[in-house]
Amino acid sequence: MDWHDEITAKLPPHHEEEPPTLREEIICELRDHLEASFRRELLICVDADLARQRVLENFGNPADIALNLWYEAMKGKLMNNKISLALTAFVTIFCVCMIGVMWSVMSAQADMNRTQVEAMMAQTQMMMEQFKSNSNQKEESGIASDWAELTVSALPLESSETVTPPKIEIRLISNSIISPGNFGSSISDFIKLQPGESHNFGALPAGQYQFSLTGPAGFGANRQILLGPGREQNYEFEILSELPEQLPLEIQFTTADGQSLRDDDQVLILFVVDVDPIESKTDQWYRSTDIVVLTVDSNGNVLEMSGGKDTPSIDEVASVKNQKFYCLPGKYALAQICLHRTLQKNSVTKYYSDPVSYEPPETSTQGFSIYDQLFYKPMGGIEQNFIAGPNSYIGRFSKDKSLTIDLTPVLELDETMEADRLVQYPWSDLEMPNMGYGGGLGTPPGNGGQFGGSNSGGGFF
Amino acid sequence: MDPTLISGTLELMILEVLANSPSYGYEITQSVKIRSGERFLLKEGSLYPGLHRLERKKMLESFWQQVDGRKRKYYRITALGQKELAQKRKTWSEFSAGIQGILGANCGLA
Numbered sequence: 001m002d003w004h005d006e007i008t009a010k011l012p013p014h015h016e017e018e019p020p021t022l023r024e025e026i027i028c029e030l031r032d033h034l035e036a037s038f039r040r041e042l043l044i045c046v047d048a049d050l051a052r053q054r055v056l057e058n059f060g061n062p063a064d065i066a067l068n069l070w071y072e073a074m075k076g077k078l079m080n081n082k083i084s085l086a087l088t089a090f091v092t093i094f095c096v097c098m099i100g101v102m103w104s105v106m107s108a109q110a111d112m113n114r115t116q117v118e119a120m121m122a123q124t125q126m127m128m129e130q131f132k133s134n135s136n137q138k139e140e141s142g143i144a145s146d147w148a149e150l151t152v153s154a155l156p157l158e159s160s161e162t163v164t165p166p167k168i169e170i171r172l173i174s175n176s177i178i179s180p181g182n183f184g185s186s187i188s189d190f191i192k193l194q195p196g197e198s199h200n201f202g203a204l205p206a207g208q209y210q211f212s213l214t215g216p217a218g219f220g221a222n223r224q225i226l227l228g229p230g231r232e233q234n235y236e237f238e239i240l241s242e243l244p245e246q247l248p249l250e251i252q253f254t255t256a257d258g259q260s261l262r263d264d265d266q267v268l269i270l271f272v273v274d275v276d277p278i279e280s281k282t283d284q285w286y287r288s289t290d291i292v293v294l295t296v297d298s299n300g301n302v303l304e305m306s307g308g309k310d311t312p313s314i315d316e317v318a319s320v321k322n323q324k325f326y327c328l329p330g331k332y333a334l335a336q337i338c339l340h341r342t343l344q345k346n347s348v349t350k351y352y353s354d355p356v357s358y359e360p361p362e363t364s365t366q367g368f369s370i371y372d373q374l375f376y377k378p379m380g381g382i383e384q385n386f387i388a389g390p391n392s393y394i395g396r397f398s399k400d401k402s403l404t405i406d407l408t409p410v411l412e413l414d415e416t417m418e419a420d421r422l423v424q425y426p427w428s429d430l431e432m433p434n435m436g437y438g439g440g441l442g443t444p445p446g447n448g449g450q451f452g453g454s455n456s457g458g459g460f461f
Numbered sequence: 462m463d464p465t466l467i468s469g470t471l472e473l474m475i476l477e478v479l480a481n482s483p484s485y486g487y488e489i490t491q492s493v494k495i496r497s498g499e500r501f502l503l504k505e506g507s508l509y510p511g512l513h514r515l516e517r518k519k520m521l522e523s524f525w526q527q528v529d530g531r532k533r534k535y536y537r538i539t540a541l542g543q544k545e546l547a548q549k550r551k552t553w554s555e556f557s558a559g560i561q562g563i564l565g566a567n568c569g570l571a
Contacts, residue, residue, distance in 0.1 A: 025534065028525075028531070028532040028533075028534065029485075029486060029509070029533075029534045030505075030509070031531065032485065032486070032487070032528075032531050032532065032533045032534070033485075033486045033487045033505060033509075035531060036487040037487060058502075058505075059505045059506075060504060060505055060506040061506075064506065065505060065506050065509060065510075068506070068509075068510055069509055069510060069513055072510055072513055072514070073513065
């Protein structure tokens, strides 16, 4: 009798990790047992069916036993598989959860980033539109959008008490529009402008520049400007159109010791001119501080007048006509009077004016001395004739204002060497090689061509 | 007989039957039946799992023989099985003596 079907009825399908002989061994072992038991029962009851029935009753269900044996043999492997499966499932679920968490985090981050990007893009768009609107005009004229167009206009000067309406040519010299970081280099030619005219400098790189403007009579102005990118900028300057009327200034000399001026006395008048007659709307014009040296004799005759070589138009600021000194009306005119008197052959006495306040006192410039300009360390650094203190007049000359200056002897030289030099060259102690006055004041008066030494004013008579 | 009484003695009986000579499943059931005076009848549903379990524990080893055209699986006890059998015998003797003592005191056997 074959018990194969009864034994294998519940055996599972072949497992991949099942030993190759396991199933066969279970079947063989149980079949041998059932067959042995069947033969014994058959000896007892003869009937095969009855014997078979009794074998199965004693044995139990062979399919269940076979399945039990198979499972017990495969339990370790199946458990390992289950553990692996469970582990795999756990890892899978964990990974899925982590992916979900990461996805949600990234999604939230992406939302936030998207919001920020949108805000930045909107802001950038606004900036671009604003920039585009600003640069449209530049693009139409072919100008790079990061350059700025600069226009300078010369306007007629508004009415002023001291300045007549413009009627002559105005020069606007722009000789030092400076490239950024390179002050001192001119990037444009001289430009002349009539009142009402404008000049377009074209497109310039954005940055800092400086105007250097020169008007008539040596008046000038420096002004720094800042050109922003993509913007058209216009500057207007009111320019002194002509020389203001010069005012006569009558100077009388008296000596504190009661001595009258002798025929051989000479009076040296030093002016520091610092005139600022006009303030325009956008800039302040100034007249560079300059020195006017006026030499007169004891009769008031002007022997010589000169100015700094850096001021070619000094004769326009102050002049001497009909033995009177004229100066430009303005804020300041500073004077220092020096009397040269030769007492004897080798002795020279100099008289200097006392410091006198001149009107208006509130405009006085403190701490400024003409000696700082003329007598400071002349002749190779040897301090000579230096008088400390504010020996200067500072004030505003008004019309028909006369100035009386008292001369007081404050210094007497009695050194042979020095006296000889001074006799030979009375003005040589005023030479200022480093100040641009060399030669201008070095010509001794009465020595022939005494008025031709001026290097700038050039003499007036 | 109450089957719960022989619970825990299956491995002891299998090792004891196999202690003298190798045998196979049907023969083991018959040996237990005879040696117990037909008091114990090992059910195949318990015998074969017990045999396979002892084999996995290295207390038994098996081999096959061809008998009447059929393959028959024989089991024989190993040294480890002998050692385990000795331990189980001792445990059972103590257990049996204890039970016997208890039963004898109540039944006048002690």
